[in-house]
Amino acid sequence: MTQDNQFSSSTSGNAQGAYQAKRSVQPGTIISGKYKIIDRIVGSEYVRIYRVIDQQQRRFLLQLIHPGARPDQAFSEHFEQDANAIKAIKHENIAQALDSGLDEVFGPYICFEPLQAQSLAQTITQKGCLNELEFLDIFSQSCRGLQYAHKKGVFHKDLKLGNLLVTEDYVVKIMGFALGMPISSTSSTTSSSSSSSSSSSSSSSSSVPVEERTEVFALGCTMYEALSGRRPFRAENWFEALSANDSAIRFGSMAPAKVVSEQIEKLVFRCLERNPDSRYQSVQAVLDDIKRIEEGQDIRSVPTTGKKSTLGLILLCVGAIVLIGIGGFAFSNFTASKSSGSEKNNAVQLNESAE
DSSP states (O other): OOHHHHHHOOOOSOHHHHTTSOOOOOTTOEETTTEEEEEEEEEOSSEEEEEEEOTTOOEEEEEEEOTTBOOOHHHHHHHHHHHHHHHTOOOTTBOOEEEEEEETTTEEEEEEOOOOEEEHHHHHHHHOSOOHHHHHHHHHHHHHHHHHHHHTTOOOSSOSGGGEEEETTOOEEEOOOOTTOOTTOSOSSBOTTSOHHHHHHHHHSTTOOOSHHHHHHHHHHHHHHHHHSSOSSSSSSHHHHTTOOOOOOOGGGSSSOOOOOHHHHHHHHHHTOSSTTTSOSSHHHHHHHHHHHHTTOOOOSSOSSSOOOHHHHHHHHHHHHHHHHHHHHHHHHHHHHHHHHHHHHHHHHHHHHHO
């Protein structure tokens, strides 16, 4: 079969029927008549990322959803919106999206720039956990990319080591955005016939709102694993961990113990706060404290950016009212005293005149 014929033999069939079963993507599989699968480089319970070539033998990265997913109409609408949004994002630390579409059998896809890179998960498996300098460099880049995406209204929703690619020049490229996943849920399209981790994430996360503070929590889980080689909680993923009852073990209490500076541990565990008001309120706030650590400064004991707590606002208002009251009382006494003194002086002057 010629190369042209290979690419013209695109998958076909009834799309809705094809979504009822898992689909096997193998080397040589043709996606939408455009892209030929070479191999898979990233796999999670939500997305798969493959190396592909097109008809001109140009290389790209292609993201497909999990083979067990069952996209519905709502998913398709969300995916189209998310795909258009991420194609408009141009940032050094986010893989550039170039094309998107819907294959009749393999579902929605998005094509990214070609990268000579491997995931942070692969790097840690091969070389071990990050040291502190590597940690600060990689996660400052990751925070810059995530914060930029948030400004554009795009949330990752599936942040993990496997979705942070590191190039040969040590540039972080964020991939694996959970396109199509509603903001109010983390996995509404995963089928019950998926892998165990996928089905459990679907059932446990349907009411988890995705916003900046949940992205900070996911970032904290990723940071913890990058430093220790283990998840902070027994849960399979960050959205299950939000409602879990166990606590993350301090790095020094691990066996064997992990040597992590007090400042970095403080940073990571603030991201992992279960109470969202105690967590960093934005990725920008995390980045600000990373910069402080890099400059040798002590990071603050409370989040530096974001929403104030209700109690804090109440106390601030009460304090202001008290100060105003004290000031008013003091001014009133001063005015009365001055008036009384003036009257006494006038009386003395009258008496002297009379004499």
